[in-house]
Amino acid sequence: xxxxxxxxxxxxxxxxxxxxxxxxxxxxxxxxxxxxxxxxxxxxxxxxxxxxxxxxxxxxxxxxxxxxxxxxxxxxxxxxxxxxxxxxxxxxxxxxxxxxxxxxxxxxxxxxxxxxxxxxxxxxxxxxxxxxxxxxxxxxxxxxxxxxxxxxxxxxxxxxxxxxxxxxxxxxxxxxxxxxxxxxxxxxxxxxxxxxxxxxxxxxxxxxxxxxxxxxxxxxxxxxxxxxxxxxxxxxxxxxxxxxxxxxxxxxxxxxxxxxxxxxxxxxxxxxxxxxxxxxxxxxxxxxxxxxxxxxxxxxxxxxxxxxxxxxxxxxxxxxxxxxxxxxxxxxxxxxxxxxxxxxxxxxxxxxxxxxxxxxxxxxxxxxxxxxxxxxxxxxxxxxxxxxxxxxxxxxxxxxxxxxxxxxxxxxxxxxxxxxxxxxxxxxxxxxxxxxxxxxxxxxxxxxxxxxxxxxxxxxxxxxxx
Ligand SMILES: O=C(O)CCC(=O)C(=O)O
Ligand SMILES: [Fe+2]
Numbered sequence: 001x002x003x004x005x006x007x008x009x010x011x012x013x014x015x016x017x018x019x020x021x022x023x024x025x026x027x028x029x030x031x032x033x034x035x036x037x038x039x040x041x042x043x044x045x046x047x048x049x050x051x052x053x054x055x056x057x058x059x060x061x062x063x064x065x066x067x068x069x070x071x072x073x074x075x076x077x078x079x080x081x082x083x084x085x086x087x088x089x090x091x092x093x094x095x096x097x098x099x100x101x102x103x104x105x106x107x108x109x110x111x112x113x114x115x116x117x118x119x120x121x122x123x124x125x126x127x128x129x130x131x132x133x134x135x136x137x138x139x140x141x142x143x144x145x146x147x148x149x150x151x152x153x154x155x156x157x158x159x160x161x162x163x164x165x166x167x168x169x170x171x172x173x174x175x176x177x178x179x180x181x182x183x184x185x186x187x188x189x190x191x192x193x194x195x196x197x198x199x200x201x202x203x204x205x206x207x208x209x210x211x212x213x214x215x216x217x218x219x220x221x222x223x224x225x226x227x228x229x230x231x232x233x234x235x236x237x238x239x240x241x242x243x244x245x246x247x248x249x250x251x252x253x254x255x256x257x258x259x260x261x262x263x264x265x266x267x268x269x270x271x272x273x274x275x276x277x278x279x280x281x282x283x284x285x286x287x288x289x290x291x292x293x294x295x296x297x298x299x300x301x302x303x304x305x306x307x308x309x310x311x312x313x314x315x316x317x318x319x320x321x322x323x324x325x326x327x328x329x330x331x332x333x334x335x336x337x338x339x340x341x342x343x344x345x346x347x348x349x350x351x352x353x354x355x356x357x358x359x360x361x362x363x364x365x366x367x368x369x370x371x372x373x374x375x376x377x378x379x380x381x382x383x384x385x386x387x388x389x390x391x392x393x394x395x396x397x398x399x400x401x402x403x404x405x406x407x408x409x410x411x412x413x414x415x416x417x418x419x420x421x422x423x424x425x426x427x428x429x430x431x432x433x434x435x436x437x438x439x440x441x442x443x444x445x446x447x448x449x450x451x452x453x454x455x456x457x458x459x460x461x462x463x464x465x466x
Pocket of ligand 1: 361363371376392401434435436460462
């Protein structure tokens, strides 16, 4: 199989050998996690809250994801400094606490240059956002034991440093405060390796968008189990079928936690393999605000066509796991009987035809991910003419899902899709405009996150028949 210029990617799952390793040099025993993202989050900066208002009325006819364009391609890195209060100090900027706060969370590549410092004491967990383009990052004020930080999986680079002192989990997202002056340094091996591979063109959008992407966060040292109460509550959610409009059905809480865990695990595994997750881009270079994995056939955002291989790297899409297809079949039957009982005049016109999926597009949205209103119309004419349904599984964080007969966000209806929800749109609703306006942070079922270590964000699978 030709992997073109991206041949290294496959090896990286096994390979990508040195890409994105982060080395922490420091002096004591704290954990640090560095999470770098060159993904959809960047494109959302500057938007209003939750991205409302973007892309309004701008959907052009053909682009499937037409309003997902984003020009801000700054890469963003998030530093999780566990058990320590830190502050971000740009080189050359006074360490006066307050003056640095604005830098945190909004630092962009050009501002940071080659170095970036964090300083603080060892009290709280903190999260910093900064540019991943910086060649060196130093953390001051923490006693860190430098483990290693592997950018195992690209666009969102995970680096987990263990708190050897207390053996506690370190994920936290508090604001940064200041203080002490102990130091640790973080330097990005990724930069050096990327430089080698790309001849110095670091952080080029190609390079970063093709980095392997792991749906899982690295396991923390200590994983807190959700209480039995939480688990009980999450299990008690009732399954309910709703006919939203002719041809469109919502199966609320349809996927059990076990199904969701199975799906997440399979997507994670497939997403790390050949043809795995990447951040797709349009012909003009703009990146979509999500990570994508195609199963069965590859959908190409540059041509809006399906193919047997992915043009950007020559990889073949993995097959759709049989367990997925079985679930899809079940949901279609379920919807058909729901429609049949709901509709007195069952003349077939409001129904949802059966289909056997040979395409699945798996999208992963971080909390700032989104997807502009579009129609799914790149399947065969026959498939669309027959109204073969698109079947959509939502897993993880909840999302505002827009749908309607017209293009504008303001003309669309909205439904919140939660983890386990399934939406089908076929028949008379096959050509609806639809999209994802926003993701609700931290709304994924705790038990799912605990059982899978799924990253914060939302996983969506849409099944279709070509
Ligand atoms: O994430 C979703 O709910 C929708 C995804 C979608 O419309 C697509 O991939 O075409
Ligand atoms: Fe779609």
